[in-house]
Amino acid sequence: MTKERLTLFDTTLRDGAQTTGVDFSLADKRHIAAMLDDLGLDYIEGGYPGANQTDTAFFSARPKLNHARFAAFGMVKRAGRSVENDPGLATLFGADADTITFVAKAWDYHVRVALGVSLEENLEAIRLSIEAALAHKREVILDCEHFFDGFKADPFYALNVARTAFEAGARWIVLCDTNGGALPHEVEAIVAVVRDRVPGAYLGIHAHNDTDNAVANSLAAVRAGVRQIHGALNGLGERCGNANLTSIIPTLLLKPDFADAFEIGVSLEKLKSLTKVSHTLDELLNRAPNRHAPYVGASAFATKAGIHASAVVKDPKTYEHVSPEAVGNKRRLLVSDQAGKSNILAELERIGVKLEKNDARVGRLLDEVKQKEALGYAYEGADASFELLARRVLGEVPDFFDVERFRVDVERRHNAQGDLVTVSEAVVKVRIDGETSISAAEGEGPVNALDLALRKDLGKYQPFIEDLNLVDYRVRVFQGGTDAVTRVLVEFTDSSGENWSTVGVSANIIDASFQALTDAITFRLLKSGA
Numbered sequence: 239m240t241k242e243r244l245t246l247f248d249t250t251l252r253d254g255a256q257t258t259g260v261d262f263s264l265a266d267k268r269h270i271a272a273m274l275d276d277l278g279l280d281y282i283e284g285g286y287p288g289a290n291q292t293d294t295a296f297f298s299a300r301p302k303l304n305h306a307r308f309a310a311f312g313m314v315k316r317a318g319r320s321v322e323n324d325p326g327l328a329t330l331f332g333a334d335a336d337t338i339t340f341v342a343k344a345w346d347y348h349v350r351v352a353l354g355v356s357l358e359e360n361l362e363a364i365r366l367s368i369e370a371a372l373a374h375k376r377e378v379i380l381d382c383e384h385f386f387d388g389f390k391a392d393p394f395y396a397l398n399v400a401r402t403a404f405e406a407g408a409r410w411i412v413l414c415d416t417n418g419g420a421l422p423h424e425v426e427a428i429v430a431v432v433r434d435r436v437p438g439a440y441l442g443i444h445a446h447n448d449t450d451n452a453v454a455n456s457l458a459a460v461r462a463g464v465r466q467i468h469g470a471l472n473g474l475g476e477r478c479g480n481a482n483l484t485s486i487i488p489t490l491l492l493k494p495d496f497a498d499a500f501e502i503g504v505s506l507e508k509l510k511s512l513t514k515v516s517h518t519l520d521e522l523l524n525r526a527p528n529r530h531a532p533y534v535g536a537s538a539f540a541t542k543a544g545i546h547a548s549a550v551v552k553d554p555k556t557y558e559h560v561s562p563e564a565v566g567n568k569r570r571l572l573v574s575d576q577a578g579k580s581n582i583l584a585e586l587e588r589i590g591v592k593l594e595k596n597d598a599r600v601g602r603l604l605d606e607v608k609q610k611e612a613l614g615y616a617y618e619g620a621d622a623s624f625e626l627l628a629r630r631v632l633g634e635v636p637d638f639f640d641v642e643r644f645r646v647d648v649e650r651r652h653n654a655q656g657d658l659v660t661v662s663e664a665v666v667k668v669r670i671d672g673e674t675s676i677s678a679a680e681g682e683g684p685v686n687a688l689d690l691a692l693r694k695d696l697g698k699y700q701p702f703i704e705d706l707n708l709v710d711y712r713v714r715v716f717q718g719g720t721d722a723v724t725r726v727l728v729e730f731t732d733s734s735g736e737n738w739s740t741v742g743v744s745a746n747i748i749d750a751s752f753q754a755l756t757d758a759i760t761f762r763l764l765k766s767g768a
């Protein structure tokens with residue numbers, strides 16, 4: 239059976255720039271465009287030339303793309319102006335792009351209220367703008383804003399907008415669910431009518447996620463005859479976001495109903511880079527990746543429940559709908575209070591310890607994990623603390639050092655210049671091989687001071703901890719029994735790029751931090767064979 243081609247249109251750099259808290263630099267835009275091109279997207283909408291300096295600069299010298307067409311977004315001409323006298327159109331025609339994506343109103347109510355023009359004037363603006371863009375040798379896509387609401391209010395007018403664009407020469411007519419309120423069954427039914435009433439038009443879908451249905455709506459539209467999908471990486475976009483291409487792409491490639499019927503520009507080989515692409519975008523935006531993101535999240539293939547884990551160990555297909563390797567993700571069996579021996583065995587295997595399920599030490603370790611988790615420890619995010627716990631049960635962790643006492647002071651005072659400053663100081667007394675040493679340090683805050691003092695003089699172990707760097711520090715306060723309990727998770731890295739995480743729990747935040755810090759150092763000493 240020959241497959242039909244589906245076109246993927248990425249709007250991460252345009253609608254994605256409308257996400258709360260997202261602000262792309264020019265360098266970000268270039269980096270992301272190259273990444274999308276490499277992934278195999280067909281269109282990359284770079285932004286809105288003329289809207290701001292970044293977008294204008296981006297379109298003054300297009301990024302080098304090997305596959306994708308480069309699209310510039312903007313509105314059709316304003317009513318009451320000629321095409322020649324519309325500055326928005328002039329900027330669009332001056333942009334270094336292959337394609338112009340015009341946005342135009344398809345809802346009669348919007349035409350009257352938001353634009354304040356007649357329905358006829360709106361149609362004329364669409365027609366004249368498309369003709370002018372074609373005369374400037376640009377391919378044209380028309381985004382029919384609020385198409386589904388427009389269709390529900392006045393199907394005749396909404397269809398007229400689509401037909402006008404088609405007859406004026408738009409290559410693609412994109413039906414937008416602009417406020418994200420449409421549901422899959424509505425989208426499927428309305429697309430089917432448009433196909434019937436505007437025969438010959440190539441249709442696209444641009445869905446927003448306000449009912450959490452943007453991906454479902456996009457797939458429903460494809461089933462009804464749409465052949466271009468708009469979306470954004472990681473579901474970026476105005477309000478609740480756009481259809482998430484990071485979910486749509488693997489669905490199209492891995493789910494037989496779509497994979498057998500359609501082909502897309504992203505290959506199965508490139509699909510293996512999807513998790514990295516998604517995390518790189520988060521990294522550029524300084525956002526923590528969504529752990530629960532389908533396909534690419536850290537939890538997407540993480541098994542926590544003991545019953546699941548025991549089956550996954552026998553055959554991963556028992557609980558996985560696709561293989562994590564297909565999207566460049568990893569399978570994980572978590573150790574927590576929901577775990578059984580299978581989770582423990584899998585985690586032990588990961589750290590290179592092979593035990594039998596009936597080994598008494600496995601049961602002891604599981605009991606210990608559950609007791610600690612009841613106190614507030616969370617091992618699923620603290621791999622190094624789990625390994626220390628396991629190796630302690632196995633009697634493999636030497637007493638490298640013993641902290642006899644520590645003190646942390648925080649003082650607000652005037653400095654020599656007379657400015658008010660808050661100063662944190664820590665003093666740590668450590669015993670190693672019967673000898674004690676005392677170290678003091680000042681830090682940005684109490685935990686930083688404690689970390690610096692602890693790592694200032696560990697005697698013979700000093701060479702092993704010189705290149706450590708604290709890269710993440712997270713605190714969660716929750717109710718444990720009758721008292722508030724603080725859980726601290728820290729993450730360290732070293733000069734080889736290795737990362738490890740540890741956990742500490744106490745009613746006192748400094749004490750919890752201290753436990754996590756000492757675990758992190760002990761882990762490093764253990765791994766380096768000190």
Ligand SMILES: CC(=O)SCCNC(=O)CCNC(=O)[C@H](O)C(C)(C)COP(=O)(O)OP(=O)(O)OC[C@H]1O[C@@H](n2cnc3c(N)ncnc32)[C@H](O)[C@@H]1OP(=O)(O)O
Pocket residue numbers: 253286288289290313314315316317341342343352353354383416476
């Ligand atoms: C559905 C979407 O996501 S569309 C996303 C559009 N993207 C953006 O808006 C982000 C970038 N936008 C901007 O930088 C600015 O809004 C600009 C440069 C485009 C325009 O700025 P301004 O000229 O100051 O206008 P402003 O933003 O206040 O209002 C939009 C104007 O465009 C008009 N307009 C809106 N849509 C259309 C349309 N499809 N066709 C014609 N005119 C339109 C509005 O009626 C309004 O006109 P008015 O000023 O006469 O009331």
Ligand SMILES: CC(=O)C(=O)O
Pocket residue numbers: 253341381382383384414415416417444446
């Ligand atoms: C064009 C667009 O972003 C929308 O209608 O949602």
